[in-house]
Amino acid sequence: MKLLLVDDEEKFISRLAERLKLRGYKADWATTFDDALARAGAEKYDIAVLDVKMPSMSGIDLKSKIERITPGIKFIFITGHGSEQDYDTVCQEAICCIIKPFKIEALVEQIEQALNS
Amino acid sequence: MENEMGKICAEGFTFFGKSNRLISHELKNIFAIISETMGLLDELVALSEQGVKLTPARLRSMSDSLLEEVERANAVIRCMNTFAHSVDEFIREVDLNEAVLLTIQLIKLNPISKAMKIEFMRDGAHMIYTSPFFLENLLYHALNFALSAAAAEKVITVSLFADGNHAGVEIAGIAPGGVKAFPTPQTELLVKTLGAEISSDGSSGKFQLVLPQKLPQGPVEALLAT
Numbered sequence: 001m002k003l004l005l006v007d008d009e010e011k012f013i014s015r016l017a018e019r020l021k022l023r024g025y026k027a028d029w030a031t032t033f034d035d036a037l038a039r040a041g042a043e044k045y046d047i048a049v050l051d052v053k054m055p056s057m058s059g060i061d062l063k064s065k066i067e068r069i070t071p072g073i074k075f076i077f078i079t080g081h082g083s084e085q086d087y088d089t090v091c092q093e094a095i096c097c098i099i100k101p102f103k104i105e106a107l108v109e110q111i112e113q114a115l116n117s
Numbered sequence: 118m119e120n121e122m123g124k125i126c127a128e129g130f131t132f133f134g135k136s137n138r139l140i141s142h143e144l145k146n147i148f149a150i151i152s153e154t155m156g157l158l159d160e161l162v163a164l165s166e167q168g169v170k171l172t173p174a175r176l177r178s179m180s181d182s183l184l185e186e187v188e189r190a191n192a193v194i195r196c197m198n199t200f201a202h203s204v205d206e207f208i209r210e211v212d213l214n215e216a217v218l219l220t221i222q223l224i225k226l227n228p229i230s231k232a233m234k235i236e237f238m239r240d241g242a243h244m245i246y247t248s249p250f251f252l253e254n255l256l257y258h259a260l261n262f263a264l265s266a267a268a269a270e271k272v273i274t275v276s277l278f279a280d281g282n283h284a285g286v287e288i289a290g291i292a293p294g295g296v297k298a299f300p301t302p303q304t305e306l307l308v309k310t311l312g313a314e315i316s317s318d319g320s321s322g323k324f325q326l327v328l329p330q331k332l333p334q335g336p337v338e339a340l341l342a343t
Contacts, residue, residue: 008231
């Protein structure tokens with residue numbers, strides 16, 4: 001079970017990764033697109049958890065690039081944008097979209113559903 | 118005139134909405150960091166109760182990090198508060214330094230702009246009598262345009278100038294030829310509303326917003342009179 005977490009907020013994503021590791025997941029994290037793509041090229045991940053809005057490229061564009069590297073990988077989006085419109089748009093691109101801040105149990109539940117679907 | 122006033126009002130509401138979205142997004146990111154830090158801290162303490170070592174350095178690092186995020190949130194809220202006061206008096210004396218600084222702070226909340234650099238050369242007070250809100254609205258569009266058309270270095274520099282009955286803002290660092298696309302149709306109404314002019318030579322990678330010392334009679338004053 002390997003997760004790739006991508007968000008430009010380093011403190012957020014590194015701590016989220018550490019908490020997921022405490023729950024038994026192998027979780028790598030990246031704060032830039034280049035790093036995320038390099039990791040996706042070097043490791044086969046089951047799920048990518050991506051921030052929707054980051055500098056340089058949107059999470060949706062990053063999703064397309066990761067999909068080309070790892071066909072079949074599943075995606076969960078996370079976002080600080082709480083509008084219904086943003087939420088609906090992003091939900092069409094992934095298993096789900098979780099609004100920040102969230103309880104880790106909500107993410108874990110989505111990860112487990114994705115793996116069992 | 119009524120149609121023009123309607124368009125200005127719509128533009129102002131849109132700008133206010135966009136700014137609020139940027140502020141809300143930044144605060145949600147800060148809350149997410151605080152939430153993950155507190156969650157991790159709680160889990161590390163639980164593990165330490167089972168005998169896993171938790172060092173004072175690790176605790177201090179997380180505590181410092183929480184304080185940094187509180188400071189960051191406080192800066193965002195100060196920016197929000199200053200912005201909210203832009204509409205207290207719709208026309209008043211404004212220091213261009215403050216208007217530019219506030220607009221840069223708002224723009225830097227956009228994740229996309231975090232990959233870019235905006236250098237502002239603060240100057241002595243440049244007071245003009247204008248609408249602070251619509252000035253910030255115009256600066257917001259001007260700086261966003263500059264960021265979207267920036268040269269390869271991705272550094273936009275902003276400076277102020279004064280010239281007789283005018284004061285202004287110079288924005289530089291745009292890719293060759295990029296300046297021609299400004300003002301965009303979206304900003305033309307604001308330029309007109311503020312009695313401003315856009316000055317550029319097209320090839321220099323910079324343009325100037327030239328503002329009158331005193332807002333001329335026009336739609337903004339008419340809006341207040343109705």
